[in-house]
Amino acid sequence: MIKGGCFCGNVRFQIEPGDYTAANCHCSMCRRVHAAPYVSWLVVPKEKFAYQKDATKTLQSSDTGARYFCPDCGTHIACDNEKHPEIIDITIGSLDDPAPFAPTLEVFTDTRLDWVAHED
Ligand SMILES: [Zn+2]
Ligand SMILES: [Zn+2]
Numbered sequence: 001m002i003k004g005g006c007f008c009g010n011v012r013f014q015i016e017p018g019d020y021t022a023a024n025c026h027c028s029m030c031r032r033v034h035a036a037p038y039v040s041w042l043v044v045p046k047e048k049f050a051y052q053k054d055a056t057k058t059l060q061s062s063d064t065g066a067r068y069f070c071p072d073c074g075t076h077i078a079c080d081n082e083k084h085p086e087i088i089d090i091t092i093g094s095l096d097d098p099a100p101f102a103p104t105l106e107v108f109t110d111t112r113l114d115w116v117a118h119e120d
Pocket of ligand 1: 006
């Protein structure tokens with residue numbers, strides 16, 4: 001199992017191993033909510049994802065999108081969208097071992113910060 005959780009340990013989850021898309025999102029909502037220049041996401045079918053400890057609080061960040069974070073330590077764990085209800089995006093940074101999940105996709109590059117290194 002691929003395992004992860006928040007900084008304080010009050011949220012823990014696991015993902016069935018699989019070949020999942022990993023993407024860097026440069027949208028302004030990810031940037032502000034995570035206070036980071038961009039966010040790396042693993043795109044996982046919902047049935048492959050399960051919480052072991054789910055203490056998450058929900059932030060409705062758009063009309064159709066919601067984000068899930070630990071209210072105790074602030075770590076953002078997941079994001080989903082009613083437009084694609086079968087999918088949940090998981091923050092690669094919350095995985096116990098993020099190393100194998102190199103993003104291969106850049107999304108919302110129109111709002112990417114100029115100082116973020118990129119090859120294209
Ligand atoms: Zn926490
Ligand atoms: Zn985003």
